[in-house]
Amino acid sequence: MDYLTCDVAVIGGSLGGIAVALAACDAGMNVILTEATDWLGGQITSQGVSALDEHRGVLPTPPLPRDVWLDQIQVMAARDQAGSSAGFYVAAKGGHNAESHNHNDVGNVIVYVDGKPVIIDVGVETYTRKTFSPQRYEIWTMQSAYHTLPTIDGVMQAPGETFAARDASHAADDATARFSLDIAGAYPPEARLAAWQRTVTLHRGAGVDITDAHTLAAPVGEITLSIMTPCLVDAGEPGRIALTETSLPGERTTGAALLIYDAAKLAVTVEDIAIEDGRLGPV
DSSP: OOOOOOSEEEEOOSHHHHHHHHHHHHTTOOEEEEOSSSOSSTHHHHTTOSSOGGGTTSOOOOOOOSEEEETTTTEEEEESSTTOOSSEEEEEEOSEETSTTOOSOTTOEEEEETTEEEEOOOOOOOOOGGGGSTTGGGSGGGSGGGSSSEEETTBOOOOEEEEEOEEEEEEEOSSEEEEEEEOGGGSOGGGOEEEEEEEEEEETTTEEEEEEEEEESSOOSOEEEOOOOSSEEEOOSTTEEEEEOOEETTTEEOOOEEEEOOTTTOOOOOOOOOOOOTTTTTO
C-alpha cells in the first residue's frame, strides 16, 4: 500500500474545504485535498447554482458599514452609524480622470439623508456609439460641470490619467469622518488653478460640511460651484437653500435637507434639467 504524507489533509472538496486547502498552501504547507464525488466546490458547482438552498430562509440585508476608505482609488464613504440608513450618509472620490467608465468627476460628493438622495451623481444616459468614442466628454453627464464640482471661467475638468487629485487623506473616528484632497490637478492649465483644497466632513448625527479653499495662478472672471440634486429647490432666503422631498420613479422619494452657504460670497441660481433618457429616470 502506498502512503502519501502532507502537512494538512482536507477531507471534502466543498467551498470550505477548498478555502482551507488554499489558505494552507499560501502558508507554505504541503496539502492533500480529497473529495468522494466527481465535483469540487459542493452545491455551487455540482448543481450550477449561485443561490444556495441553505440561504432561502436568510433575509438579505445590506452591509451598511460605518466607514469605508479605498486608498488606492481614493474613495470614501461614511454614515452616522453602522448597519443603519438612518441619518446622514456621504461618499466622495478622488482618483483620476481615466478610470474605467470614467466621468470627469475628481472631488465629486454625494449625500443621502435617511437612505434617500439629496446630493447625487446623475449617472449615465443610455449607451450609444458616442459613449465610447472620442466625443464621450461632449455628453453632459460625463462633464464635471454636472457634478458637485467647480467650473472656472467655463473651464471644466479634463480627461486623462494625468488629471488627478493630489494629497488625498482620510480620517475617521466616532464623531467625524473626513476626506481631504487637492482637485486642482484635475483641471487643465487654462483654469488657472494653483490649488483647490476640498474637505468633506461628516459630523455624525449633525450634518455634512463641504469646505473649499482655492488659490489662483492668475485672476479669473467667474467661478461656478455646481450642486446636483433631485430635490425641489427653494433658494429664496439668502444663505439658505431648502431641498425638499419630491417623488421619484418607482414609488420612491428624495430626501430633504438644508444647505447653508455664505451669502456675502456666493450668489445662487437654480437650473432645472429635464430628464428624458430612460436610463437616467430611475436615478
